[in-house]
Amino acid sequence: xxxxxxxxxHEVTEMGQEVTLRCKPISGHDYLxxxxxxMMRGLELLIYFNNNVPIDDSGxxxxxxxxxxxxxxFSTLKIQPxxxxxxxxxxxxxSWKSGTSGIYEQYFGPGTRLTxx
Amino acid sequence: GESxxxxxxxxxxxxxxxxxxxxxxxxxxSDYFIWxxxxxxxGPQFIIDIRSNMDKRQxxxxxxxxxxxxxxxxxxxAAxxxxxxxxxxxxxSNYGQNFVFGPGTRLSxxx
Numbered sequence: 001x002x003x004x005x006x007x008x009x010h011e012v013t014e015m016g017q018e019v020t021l022r023c024k025p026i027s028g029h030d031y032l033x034x035x036x037x038x039m040m041r042g043l044e045l046l047i048y049f050n051n052n053v054p055i056d057d058s059g060x061x062x063x064x065x066x067x068x069x070x071x072x073x074f075s076t077l078k079i080q081p082x083x084x085x086x087x088x089x090x091x092x093x094x095s096w097k098s099g100t101s102g103i104y105e106q107y108f109g110p111g112t113r114l115t116x117x
Numbered sequence: 118g119e120s121x122x123x124x125x126x127x128x129x130x131x132x133x134x135x136x137x138x139x140x141x142x143x144x145x146x147s148d149y150f151i152w153x154x155x156x157x158x159x160g161p162q163f164i165i166d167i168r169s170n171m172d173k174r175q176x177x178x179x180x181x182x183x184x185x186x187x188x189x190x191x192x193x194x195a196a197x198x199x200x201x202x203x204x205x206x207x208x209x210s211n212y213g214q215n216f217v218f219g220p221g222t223r224l225s226x227x228x
Contacts, residue, residue: 004160033216042206042218042219042220042221043161043206043218043221044218045216045217045218048216091160091161093160093161105163105166106151106161106163107163108160108161108162109160110159110160111159111160
């Protein structure tokens with residue numbers, strides 16, 4: 001398996017523009033997580049899905065952020081309109097319930113580095 | 118991927134020595150804990166996890182200890198190698214919800 005795939009790897013956009021980040025989870029995983037990592041706040045969970053259904057979106061900063069998972073192999077995180085303070089690395093992770101070693105073994109993608117100018 | 122901030126606590130160890138990385142968690146209701154390793158330019162990588170009904174769990178060269186009384190988690194790495202140099206995060210969760218990550222510790226392995 002290629003692991004969790006994220007695109008684009010780097011995104012530079014101007015304030016006010018719409019940004020869409022994409023994620024393809026590992027096949028067979030039924031949980032998908034979106035995280036944001038910044039120097040100031042560290043790694044934060046934004047939202048996660050189980051079987052394509054959003055379970056907890058309490059980490060989504062505000063209404064400018066939205067996430068969808070139309071099917072088991074694809075998810076998007078959209079920011080509209082983007083602001084400079086949204087600059088961060090955004091990670092997608094997927095997992096499945098492991099009956100032996102733990103509840104979740106999350107596998108992270110390489111991240112998308114977003115810069116909003 | 119980008120590791121967190123300029124002011125991460127740093128642990129420097131000699132190659133071959135054992136490393137102990139500590140983490141204090143905040144929620145006494147947390148029942149599941151994970152350690153991650155993040156190398157420069159990459160996403161976090163799962164190392165080992167532990168449920169709250171255990172106080173110790175061992176993996177390959179790594180051991181996680183959980184002390185629920187003082188809400189403390191530690192990661193022990195045996196015979197530390199240069200490839201272990203990275204930022205290490207602990208994360209706590211309440212049955213798979215509300216994952217909260219610690220700020221991270223940078224491990225530097227000296228030759």
